[in-house]
Amino acid sequence: MKETMTKEKKTYQRTEYPRPQFERKEWMNLNGTWKFGFDDKNIGELEQWQHKPSALTKEIQVPFTYETEASGIGEEAFHANVWYHRTFQITEENAAKRALLRFQASDYHTKVWVNGVFIGAHTGGYAAFSFDISHAVDATKENELVVKVEDSQSCYQPRGKQRWINENFGCWYVQQTGIWQTVWLEFLPETTINHVKMTPNIDTNSLHLAYDLNQLPTGACRIETTIRYEGNLVKQFVITPTRKDEQIEIELTSPIHEWKIMHWTPEHPHLYDVTFQLYVDEALEDEVHSYFGMRKISIKEGKVLLNNQPIYQKLLLDQGYWPDTMLTPPSDEAMLEDINKTLAMGYNGVRKHQKVEDARFLYWCDRKGLLVWSEMAATYEYSDKAVANFTKEWQEVVTQYYNHPSIITWVPFNESWGVPKIFKDTKQQSFTEAIYYVTKSIDSNRPVIVNDGWEHTISDIIALHDYEELGENFYHRYQDKAAILENKKPHNHHKYAFAEGYHYQGQPIMITEYGGIAFQDKRGWGYGNQVTTEAEFLERFRNITNAIKDLPYISGYCYTQTTDVQQEINGLLKENREPKIALEKIKEINDA
Known part of the structure; x- marks a missing residue:
């Protein structure tokens, strides 16, 4: 820029x-x-x-x-x-x-x-x-x-x-x-590679590739794929497509190349570079450069696993707004500043809230090791038209962003927005189920959260929102796990964890919105009472964060939010990205 x-x-x-x-x-x-x-x-x-x-x-x-x-x-x-x-x-x-x-x-x-x-x-x-x-x-x-x-x-x-x-x-x-x-x-050229869908499998040290050509040429055609890690050759192979869409699964280890498979993690975001070369009648027609990460997201015994190991997620709600450019990131440097400051505060990921972010932001998350929950922008009323609009665009988004290793969770719905009667309405419930299964039909590997916040239907993670100010109150309320997960009481005073007819089935549980603490300013708002001093902020932030971490069945949290946005002033950073609290003080609490 x-x-x-x-x-x-x-x-x-x-x-x-x-x-x-x-x-x-x-x-x-x-x-x-x-x-x-x-x-x-x-x-x-x-x-x-x-x-x-x-x-x-x-x-x-x-x-x-x-x-x-x-x-x-x-x-x-x-x-x-x-x-x-x-x-x-x-x-x-x-x-x-x-x-x-x-x-x-x-x-x-x-x-x-x-x-x-x-x-x-x-x-x-x-x-x-x-x-x-x-x-x-x-x-x-x-x-x-x-x-x-x-x-x-x-x-x-x-x-x-x-x-x-x-x-x-x-x-x-x-x-x-x-x-x-x-x-x-x-x-x-006349024949090109439209897309390559790449699916890693760390359990078999293999990579599945689904090639999509714009057409099958009349001449002899081959695709040469070269995979490298830090410049070292890992694998090179050729396929001869007989149709526009060819698929192959290849092992990344062999007697010739004794490379240890490097897994993508937040601490070590190892990436493999890949080049696709399309030849027609021995002439190089198309060349595309890409990359992938060898990583696996799974769920077992109420935990989210990264590469078969439990991972405790510490996320920030990130809305991706800037003062002069709003939804459009102003530059690579601006995106990197947000990512670096998020990491400096002790967070290992972001929930990109109500926005499908710029592909370059995801690129830098891939490079820097920042986990991403990719969330769709909501409609706000339910109708056949809304269903059609949402479904079409969500399918496009999931397909386009599938290859980014940093994306570890899909979030199509949030807080019953667009499905306001989901608690009882079977038609709206069916819509969310349909989106869940459509998402899984494209991507069977990532968790899908249906209705982040409350009133879940079918969902791989139970994601709850609660802006309780006092850590003691929060801890005591959530100690009664059965009451919350059996819909015996609202978890946040006004909403239940599940829509009617749906039940807890052992999914991981996370608090995916909390905090929202704002410093006193009549021009804007945050959640609950505004604070007046740094000490008051840190005490409230520490108490509520520790209350979440002290509950053994909760496997992560998402604090609201990264930055102020227009009239909403509950960011850890101001709109201009100036920290309100020293970053290391936030990190100390997250790391405790």
Whole structure:
């Protein structure tokens, strides 16, 4: 990230490769200055703005949404329709290739035109998507790229912490409309590797690979895969695909390469580099660089296991907001600062709350050894439309982020958001079961939490939320494990652990939201009474954290939260990432 100072504010540029888990050398970054316009009367398509860039009278810095200061606009009022325009050039060499236009994320319904030709549309705010624009680009001129994004205040679309009224309220913040992650181009040969799904198995020292080609070429085709660890060759093998989707399982040990298999852990996040080379008629057509971690997540006897050993999870609730850029991370350095400070406070993971985070954040978690619970943005009302919207996008997210070793848990639902009658309504219960099994059909290896907080249906972990202020009260309440897990009483005064008809089946139990302690400030809020001094904060933090750790059947916790976010001021760090309490004092309590 290049950052320059002006007299009034910073200027941000996102220049990093956007998808480091599946990287090619050649790409074109389309971030930067675009023309921009609001279309409040929704007349742009009728008047064919895709042919009239002069209709867009503003400028915006992509990938920051118009609501952010970093965009250069900084208007928080909701606008349902926004338009973007920029030009780009391609070489004659690239004109002979397939041109793929990629969006890492755009919220919510995105339509694309190139040189006036309608390319396609995508619905969803958090999943990445792409279009083949080969038929529309022209190497002899400036190419015109026009994007329209339609958003709404509907509670039927997955919105996460984005408000659906005109003002912030509770723990919901300014909405984000339009492009909010990197836009980029790749120029690819006729036959390419779309994706490789990689599944490690530490029990057999093997790796299962599922290759997906965009097509099977007419000529002789082979894929050469090379796996290295710290530059040393571990395995090299060739497959000759007979169809677009080939699968193979390979052992990582052999008499030739006597390498000890290095497992991925928070303490030692060992990664294996892998290169995929696709040859057609002996010519190298496509080359992709990736990586994987040899690690296993499992559950046994009420414990979460990492690589067959129990792991006590100490997580932070991380909402991924920044002052000038909101949902969009401003830079690699900003993401690394959050990760490093989380680790410095003695936490070994984050629960990414109501947001599917930037792929580069996950890349750095993979590198640094930070565990991640990946949580979907919630809808807030239940309907057939909400079910369809949620299911489609959740499947995309799980598929796209499957290969990241740092992700150890999927969290599709939180606190009955989007399923408000789940306690008794069998239809809403069935929806959560369906999402559980859809997730397991894609990824059978990670735990899935259905309704983090309370009113669980089918769930691999029982995740409970409780903002009790006093450690003594918390400890005594949770000593009565049977009463909580048999639904004899609410665990947090108002919600039960299970929806009606569902029962505890020996799952691990974690307190996945607690704390939320805020220093006294009339401009914002936290959970419970605000504190006035560092000593008061530390006493409350220590007492409630120790109460959780003193309960032997609880296998981890998640403190609310990493940073302040707009009006919510219960972060351990301020919005600008300045610590409120010395990091080592938080670590001392976590490590005790």
